[in-house]
Amino acid sequence: MTRVGLIRLAVIVAMIGxxxxxxxxxxxxxxxxxPPSEMATSLYxxxxxxxxxxxxxxxxxxIVIVIAVSIVLGFALGLVIHALPRLREALxxxxxxxxxxPIFIFYPVLIAIFGLSPxxxxxxxxxxxxVAMIIATLNGLDRVPRVLTKVARVHRLDAVTTAMTLQLPAxxxxxxxxxxxxxxxxxIAVIAxxxxxxxxxxxxxxxxxxxxxxxxxxxxxxxxxxxxxTVVNTVLHMLDVRWAERRxxxxx
Amino acid sequence: xxxxxxxxxxxxxxxxxxxxxAGNQPPVNALGxxxxxxxxxxxxxxxxPSGCGKSTFLEVLAGLQRPTAGTVTFExxxxxxxxxxxxxxxxxxxxxxxxxxxxxxxxFGLRRSGVAEAExxxxxxxxxxxxxxxxxxxxxxxxxxGGMRQRVCISRTLVLQPRLILLDEPFGALDAxxxxxxxxxxxxxxxxxxxxxxxxxxxxxxxxxxADRVGAMSARPGRFIEIxxxxxxxxxxxxxxxxxxxxxxxxxxxDRLRGESLKALGHADMTAAG
Numbered sequence: 001m002t003r004v005g006l007i008r009l010a011v012i013v014a015m016i017g018x019x020x021x022x023x024x025x026x027x028x029x030x031x032x033x034x035p036p037s038e039m040a041t042s043l044y045x046x047x048x049x050x051x052x053x054x055x056x057x058x059x060x061x062x063i064v065i066v067i068a069v070s071i072v073l074g075f076a077l078g079l080v081i082h083a084l085p086r087l088r089e090a091l092x093x094x095x096x097x098x099x100x101x102p103i104f105i106f107y108p109v110l111i112a113i114f115g116l117s118p119x120x121x122x123x124x125x126x127x128x129x130x131v132a133m134i135i136a137t138l139n140g141l142d143r144v145p146r147v148l149t150k151v152a153r154v155h156r157l158d159a160v161t162t163a164m165t166l167q168l169p170a171x172x173x174x175x176x177x178x179x180x181x182x183x184x185x186x187x188i189a190v191i192a193x194x195x196x197x198x199x200x201x202x203x204x205x206x207x208x209x210x211x212x213x214x215x216x217x218x219x220x221x222x223x224x225x226x227x228x229x230t231v232v233n234t235v236l237h238m239l240d241v242r243w244a245e246r247r248x249x250x251x252x
Numbered sequence: 253x254x255x256x257x258x259x260x261x262x263x264x265x266x267x268x269x270x271x272x273x274a275g276n277q278p279p280v281n282a283l284g285x286x287x288x289x290x291x292x293x294x295x296x297x298x299x300x301p302s303g304c305g306k307s308t309f310l311e312v313l314a315g316l317q318r319p320t321a322g323t324v325t326f327e328x329x330x331x332x333x334x335x336x337x338x339x340x341x342x343x344x345x346x347x348x349x350x351x352x353x354x355x356x357x358x359x360f361g362l363r364r365s366g367v368a369e370a371e372x373x374x375x376x377x378x379x380x381x382x383x384x385x386x387x388x389x390x391x392x393x394x395x396x397x398g399g400m401r402q403r404v405c406i407s408r409t410l411v412l413q414p415r416l417i418l419l420d421e422p423f424g425a426l427d428a429x430x431x432x433x434x435x436x437x438x439x440x441x442x443x444x445x446x447x448x449x450x451x452x453x454x455x456x457x458x459x460x461x462x463a464d465r466v467g468a469m470s471a472r473p474g475r476f477i478e479i480x481x482x483x484x485x486x487x488x489x490x491x492x493x494x495x496x497x498x499x500x501x502x503x504x505x506x507d508r509l510r511g512e513s514l515k516a517l518g519h520a521d522m523t524a525a526g
Contacts, residue, residue, distance in 0.1 A: 147345040153316055154341045155361045156334070165364070169351040247350045247394055 034215050042220035052205060052221070059190060059202040060228070062118050066125030066186040071179055073126065074133020079163070081134065082141045095138075098131045107193055121193040121201075128189035129182040136178025140171030173244070180236050187229055261448045262290040262313060262331075262416055267322035268473070269308050281473040283308045285322060288467070288476065290416075290450060295442050297451045297459035299505060300469025301516035306452045307344075309474060310420050313450065314341050326416060340414030340447075344421040348393040348404045355380065355389040358407040365412070372411075379407040382444070383437065399423075399430040403437070410441065417442075419451045423458070431455070432490045435462050439489060456509070460501040461493055468508045471515040478508050 001009070016036050022028045023035035034042075046052050081088045103124070110120035144167050152162040168175075194203025202221055209218035268284035283305040290296055300306050311317040313324060315335040324331040326339060335341070349357050358379055362372045380386050383403040393401050402422055409417060419438070423431040435458060442449045453459050459466045460482060467476045482501055484492060492498050 145345065145347075147343050147347045148349075150311075150316060150341070150343060151347050154314070154335050154339075155364060156337075157364060161364065165360075166349070169349065172351065246392055 031213075031215065034219050036223075038216065039219040039223045042216040043223050046217065046220050047224075052202070052224075055200060055202050055205050056224075058118070058200055059194060062121055062125070062201070063186050063190045066122055066129060066190055067183050069122070069126050070129035070133055070182040070186060074130045074178060074182065075137050075175065077130070078134045078137025078141065082138055088138070095131060095135055103127050104189075104192065104196075107196060111197060116197070116199050121190055121198065124193050125186050125189040129185035132181035132185055133175075133178040136174050136181065137171070140174030140178075141167060143174060144170040173247070176236075176240055176243070180233075180240070183232060183236060187225075187232075191225065259292050260289045261292040261294075262326045263324070264288045264313065265323045267312060267319045267324060269305070269312055269317065270320040283312065283474050284319075286475060288479075290448055293446055293448055294464045295439075295449045295451070295462060297453060297463035297466045298469055299453055299456055299459045299466060299509065300474055301471050301509065301513040302454065303516055304469045304472050304512070305474030306454075306469060307420055309469075310341075310418050310450065310452050314339055314418050316341075338415040339418065340409035340412055340416070341418045341420065342402070342405050342409050342422045344424045346393075346398070346401050346405075348401045348408075350393050352392075353389065354385055354391050354393065354396070354404050354407075357393065357404050358385075358411055360408055361412050375411040375413075376407075379410045382410070382441070383407045397430075399426050399434055402426070402434065406438075406441070410445070413445070415447055417445075417447045417449045419449065421452050421454065424454070431458060432461075432493075436489045438462060443486060456502050456505045457493065457498075460498055460505060461490060466501070466505060468505055469512075471512040477512070480504060 019028075019033070020035045020037060023030065023033060023038075081091060106127070107120060107124050110123050114120045114123070148166045148170055149162070152166050157165065190201075191203040191206075194201035195207045196203075198204045202225060206218055206221045206225075209215075209221065264286050266284070267286045269282045271280040271282055273279045286309065298306050298309060308317065312319050313326075313331070315324075315326075315331045315333060318333040326336050329336065331339075349360065352360065355376060358376045359372050362375060367375075377386070380389055383406060385400065385403055385407060388396060388400065393404060396404070406422070422438075423434050426434060438449070438451070439462060441447075451459065451462060463482055464484065466480045466482060468478045468480065469475065470477045480501060483497070
């Protein structure tokens with residue numbers, strides 16, 4: 001591990017240690033936050049009992065669908081919008097202000113239309129994540145060096161081959177930023193939607209535990225989501241660093 | 253169309269290129285009229301002031317741009333808006349693909365031409381050895397210097413065995429010493445492939461050192477104001493810069509281009525003063 005990585009780990013361990021100490025000494029009341037060690041043991045018990053397996057399957061399944069749809073749809077729409085400058089000119093202000101609008105206000109409307117099924121959650125998740133991917137795709141395609149288009153013509157490549165073999169790899173670092181944002185937004189939107197209104201899922205489970213003053217269960221579930229999100233983001237970060245190193249010859 | 257003499261490899265007849273003006277601006281007359289016969293196997297260099305249309309000339313000849321008027325032919329066939337088989341182009345900008353290794357960069361065009369894998373391996377290995385990149389085959393472009401990256405791009409062109417190689421200021425971003433050495437490599441490449449080479453450059457010494465003929469281009473719209481025969485033997489290298497004839501050719505080119513360069517800079521009044 002690098003020195004920076006060690007420092008980062010030390011900071012996290014120190015914060016968890018401080019929280020543990022504050023909880024154990026009564027500085028923070030047990031009714032407010034339970035010690036991290038209790039969160040961990042509670043999570044272990046929950047996982048071992050299999051009581052949350054169905055919720056894990058449902059929530060993570062929805063998140064995977066949301067992320068996959070957002071990435072594929074966002075990339076495809078980005079390609080089309082990039083190819084149509086007038087459409088892009090019309091849509092640019094919308095993209096610039098999209099995340100200033102709380103799109104969650106449409107969640108009740110979606111429930112009214114589709115009922116309490118996973119569909120409204122998928123739709124609100126995609127609506128949250130897809131624009132990040134569109135913007136990243138446009139950004140990436142804007143930065144493809146013009147000389148690559150000339151190289152494609154010298155090699156007499158058709159439009160699809162040019163897009164797949166030159167433009168897509170050239171734009172990849174920017175597309176990966178879109179992927180990372182889509183993953184984050186997908187996670188947030190799905191858990192939040194379940195938390196607000198859903199018949200099942202980890203978000204709903206957290207909301208129920210909160211209503212029942214069941215701190216052990218609530219913090220165990222929060223810890224579980226934190227671990228999942230951290231692992232996913234760490235894997236994405238490692239891939240990003242590895243590709244960046246390859247492109248920059250190890251001079252990141 | 254009249255029959256093209258057999259020793260003429262590419263020909264431009266009364267070629268012009270006019271770009272439409274942006275908004276209410278008048279059209280920009282970028283090039284021509286240009287007449288030029290490129291002889292089979294010769295090394296032709298084009299020099300001229302900045303913005304005179306050198307790169308436009310190359311792109312029209314390559315088929316990357318359509319001429320507004322006139323005709324371009326390569327091996328007797330018309331060229332217009334599409335790059336013909338047998339033409340290779342190396343650009344000034346770094347056009348290496350950072351996501352591919354040096355070897356895969358060089359193999360890029362061949363893989364899309366349906367060439368057999370064994371033949372791809374043979375040609376790429378040969379090209380990388382020829383360009384001194386054999387030991388860097390598994391490296392990525394970002395691990396190489398600017399000169400080496402340009403050699404990767406030349407290798408990518410070379411493996412396609414082009415009969416006409418167009419070089420658009422390929423050494424523009426390199427330091428003077430590296431440019432001299434790269435010049436030697438291009439001469440070696442030219443001799444061993446037998447291809448016709450057209451080099452666009454802003455460096456008079458580079459043109460004078462490398463070419464059999466040097467076309468001096470006027471300020472925009474670019475036209476050839478003189479074509480100078482250098483008279484160099486086919487076997488030559490960068491050591492000819494020490495020869496008196498090299499200085500004479502360079503001086504003659506500058507004599508023709510000084511006024512044009514001043515015009516390009518907007519100092520037309522100074523051209524009269526000499």
